[in-house]
Amino acid sequence: MSRTQRLDLADATLRAWEAVVLASDTERGVVLDRSAFYPGGGGQPPDHGVLLWGGVQTRVVGARKADGDEWLVPDESDPLPAVGTVVRGAVEDVRRTGLMRTHSALHLLSGVVFRDFGALVTGGNMEPLEARMDFDLPELPADFKERVAAACAVEVAADRAIEVYELPRERAFEIPDIIRTATNLLPAGLEVVRIVDIRGLDVQADGGTHVSSTRQVGRIEIVKVENKGKGFRRLRVRLSDF
Numbered sequence: 001m002s003r004t005q006r007l008d009l010a011d012a013t014l015r016a017w018e019a020v021v022l023a024s025d026t027e028r029g030v031v032l033d034r035s036a037f038y039p040g041g042g043g044q045p046p047d048h049g050v051l052l053w054g055g056v057q058t059r060v061v062g063a064r065k066a067d068g069d070e071w072l073v074p075d076e077s078d079p080l081p082a083v084g085t086v087v088r089g090a091v092e093d094v095r096r097t098g099l100m101r102t103h104s105a106l107h108l109l110s111g112v113v114f115r116d117f118g119a120l121v122t123g124g125n126m127e128p129l130e131a132r133m134d135f136d137l138p139e140l141p142a143d144f145k146e147r148v149a150a151a152c153a154v155e156v157a158a159d160r161a162i163e164v165y166e167l168p169r170e171r172a173f174e175i176p177d178i179i180r181t182a183t184n185l186l187p188a189g190l191e192v193v194r195i196v197d198i199r200g201l202d203v204q205a206d207g208g209t210h211v212s213s214t215r216q217v218g219r220i221e222i223v224k225v226e227n228k229g230k231g232f233r234r235l236r237v238r239l240s241d242f
C-alpha cells in the first residue's frame with residue numbers, strides 16, 4: 001500500500017503543493033506524503049516537474065513503483081532532499097495539461113467509435129497531444145476516417161461535461177460501458193471504482209487525469225487509420241488548439 005496521498009486523483013488542476021519527504025535514495029528516488037504527480041498507468045505517462053527545497057531544485061523526470069510505494073524519479077544530476085525535508089512540489093503544466101487533453105480525447109474517440117461503428121478498444125498509447133488507439137473492427141467503411149473525424153468534432157463542439165466520481169464496485173458493474181471496457185481489467189479486491197464519465201457519450205473505469213469538458217480537448221485530427229490485420233485498426237490522432 002502506497003504511503004503517498006494522491007492529490008491528483010481529487011483535483012486534476014492542482015499544480016503546486018507542500019509535502020514532506022518520506023523516503024529518499026539514489027536507487028529508487030523520492031517518496032512524498034502528498035503528491036499531485038501522476039505516476040503513470042492506464043496508457044497515460046508519468047508527469048514531469050520539480051521539488052523545491054532550501055533554495056535547491058530537484059527535477060522530477062518520471063515515476064516507478066517499488067516496495068508498495070510510488071517513487072518520483074529525479075534527474076540524475078540533481079541533489080535529493082533528505083527524509084523529513086519539507087518540499088514544494090510542482091507539476092510541469094504544459095506536459096500535464098497536454099496529457100489531460102489527450103487522455104480525454106481518447107475516451108471521446110472510443111465513445112464515438114463504439115457508438116457509431118460498434119468497435120471495442122484493444123489498446124492505446126499517448127504522449128502529450130499525440131496518441132494512438134487500437135480497435136477491433138473487421139469491416140472498415142470507405143469513409144471511416146472522415147466520419148470519425150466529423151463525429152469527434154461534433155462531440156468537442158457539444159462541450160459535454162467530463163465528470164470524475166467513485167462508485168461501489170457492484171454499482172459500477174451495472175453500467176453497460178464499464179462491463180464492456182473494464183470487467184477483466186479491475187483487480188478482484190477493488191471495492192471502489194473511479195469513474196470517468198463523458199456525459200452521454202462514454203463511461204469508463206479510469207485512474208487518469210482529464211479535462212472537465214470536451215471542448216477543452218481542442219481540435220482532434222485523425223492523422224491515419226492503419227490496418228494491422230484481422231480487424232485490427234490503429235487510429236493515430238493529433239490535438240491542436242482551435
Ligand SMILES: [Zn+2]
Pocket residue numbers: 042103107204206207208
Ligand atoms: Zn482512460
